[in-house]
Amino acid sequence: MREMNKIVGDSDILWITLDTLRWDVAQDAFWKGELPNISKLMPSTGWEERHSPGSFTYAAHHAFFSGFLPTLAKPGPHPRLFAARFPGSETTAPNTFTFEEATLPEALSKSGYRTHCIGGVGFFNKQTALGSVLPGLFDESEWKPSWGVTSRNSAQLQFERAAEVLAESDAPHFLFINVSAIHQPNCHYLPDCQTDGLESHRAALRYVDSTFPILLDALKRRSRVFGAVFGDHGTAYGEDGFYGHRNGLSSVMNVPYFDFLLENS
Template sequence: MRQAPPGRTGPAGMTQPSTVPAGAPCRTTGPPQVDMGRVVGRDDLLLVTLDTLRFDVAQELAAAGRIPHLAGRLPGGRWERRHAPGSFTWASHQAIFAGFLPTPAGAGPHPRLFAARFAGSETTADGTFVYDTPDLVSGLAAAGYRTVCIGGVGFFNRQGPLGSVLPGLFQESHWEPAFGVASPTSFESQVDRAAEVVAALPAEQRLFLFVNVSALHQPNWFHLPGATREAGDSRESHAAALEYVDRHMGRLFAAAGSRRRCFAIVCSDHGTAYGEDGYTGHRLGHEVVWTVPYGQFFLPGPDGAR
């Protein structure tokens, strides 16, 4: 299913660093690692949420050389340990699209890359991209970006009112059963669609591409050789699903960086439990759910610009 609602209109996007109004001091430990005021308006943007990916599994596979396409882009080849803004997809993505990405696990406060303008923000810094719209997606649209969603799990399937809210933030959204959790080839199908979207854009058009990767979400048993439906999902099949995703991640990175330099964020929205302390699944307060992997980096454009 392809849907491309009319483009949004709104106030001019902020493409330079901005601070909150006078009288609303920002108490942060320093600027964000990347000056998003310089990035927004110049580079394309890619946000990938590896839905349900656990930090411990992601870190183990990176250290063991089992996810070379992802680890090869991560600073130092390692994931950053962060805390999820929610314990399940809906809550976490509502926060992410409001500018609240997973938070570094160390003591803060931590300056944010993106933030809506509001008085009293303690995590808006000089390098934060500040927008005057209700959410990050419309803020980037106001700054001249084409905003595109490649959905994965059910909250992005547009098959009912609830599944239409998050993709409805975007000017263009894509979902079909081949992208969903029940498909053993979901991510490669999503990457195919993403490549089509990128190729169809005018060269001068900036792009904000969001991909919600469904492959790690249950069911994932079919990614582990020898596993059965009856045995169900496990930590091992979760790891096998991440290896599957990594095999196709290089194509997504290549497409995202095919037009110009692209700033990429790859992270999980929450983890999931496989029997730890008697818990199974997510939407609960356990360390394996709230601790998630995070990475951000630039994909050089065709001219090699970094």
């Protein structure tokens, strides 16, 4: 486990949720060499298989922001990297960064971080009261229709904005990006495709990877970055008659995860 008490305060923190990304699709794409850019930050074994705390975006992110990141898909207990302090926690360890506030964005803001949210799917669009809850946890938050689920170049535009944010200040950043491209609809990432499915899901992930150098170049200009890249939940494409998420299928609850520590000279 990483020593988060030595990382927080000395590093930028980057979280990227690849909204709706399935574990099985992500890991197969890794092994087949379809993620040449994201894999530059990944371990040689690829993604970790983890269990999401929620079957859809809103529920999962509430848990994430209080320190309940996806849990390893094997018997635990598994110590957490971040944790809001509460009595009786069995997954808070000496290397866990614990905080008194209800959420990590609030805690990092009080610790001197610039906290910034780049939204993607509708729960981050700030167009309604519901769509404002999660962005409201951050000092700064943004959303544009071109970053949403129907935009074919959403990831490129989100990563371009992320690079701009990181270049604006040398202050420590907590930068959160909710990448929307893999969420339905994703059929537009395959030619002549009219229906979402596993192949278009995979094509959307390849598209995200193709735009990743924009962000990677920006990260290389920061002195030290701790990052976590993970799915918030998966989705079903007809398994057992189910489509979409908000159900308990393994295709929904099993998500990919990796974290990294990038130190630049």
